[in-house]
Amino acid sequence: MTANSDWPLWEVFLRGRRGLAHQHVGSLHAADPEMAIQNARDLYTRRGEGISIWVVRSAEIHASDPDDQGPLFDPPADKIYRHPTFYEVPEDLQL
């Protein structure tokens, strides 16, 4: 086996039997979308993990810049009132 640089990389998302949303499970190489779905089926659903597959060309995914982590994700850190745990739940409330 050789690593083939001709075939683009694809990201694979699966929706499980009881899952509501597709979740990222990994990536693979394939020449086109059909092959990517077949390969995803063979690589990631061998133990009945999913009932729906999405594949997306990895090159089509735009990611946030790791260097921006501070400005992007730190500001909410001191805004605890955004978490539901900030509020006290009345004792007689039936959940």
Added chain:
Amino acid sequence: MSSIAAVVAPSDLVEVALGLGDDCLILSYRLSEWTAHAPEFEEDVAMANLALDLLGQARNLLTLAGELEGRGRDEDELAYLRDDRQFCNLLLVEQPNGDFAVTMARQLFFSCYQVLLYRGLAQSSSPALAGIAAKGVKEATYHLEHATLWTLRLGDGTEESHLRMQAAVDQLWPFTGEPFLTEAAWARLCDARVVPDLQALRERWQAEVRAILREARLECPEELGRQRGGREGLHSEHLGHLLAEMQHLHRSHPNATW
């Protein structure tokens, strides 16, 4: 209407189950030879999956054959302790892997046959055969899709891939007629609605495979191939080599487990 047991000879069922089981076992072994040698990691796993599907079908069919035979032979004894003349698989499935195109042409020809066969067998008056076929038809359908996509991709691909895919079709075409030859046992079981009519299957196989080959810009002869003998135990030289490797461990260390 008489009961099935009254009109169906168990020996006929044994013969048919053995033949179909051997098809699955031998092709499974051939596909497993690609493990760690496939052109891509992804395809490596895909072919191992096909091999495992077929191995599961082989186990069910050989176990059924052993039970019906009533001589106490189980799946392992049938798989590992028969000689090549006692195997009744089609010549197509024992053909060497060749290049990737040959493996995919073999899979296309066999899986198309198997899908049509299992669809028919799923309606069988034999509950055991119907059950095995109903489970297997989903697996075979996927195998056919996989082989079809590769046939189209290679046949209608680059100049090199087209030449190789055409050579693969030419090489294996002589073995395309054998699956549809009706032996005496099959004919009797067909009358009892245990197995489907092979002539009808043959027509549909021709239509489906020819349509795929046409779309892939591949040519094939008008007539199906005439090579035969596998069902009677008359095999090509390739089967002996395959069995020597496949059976070596069991024969050297009987009933070894790990």
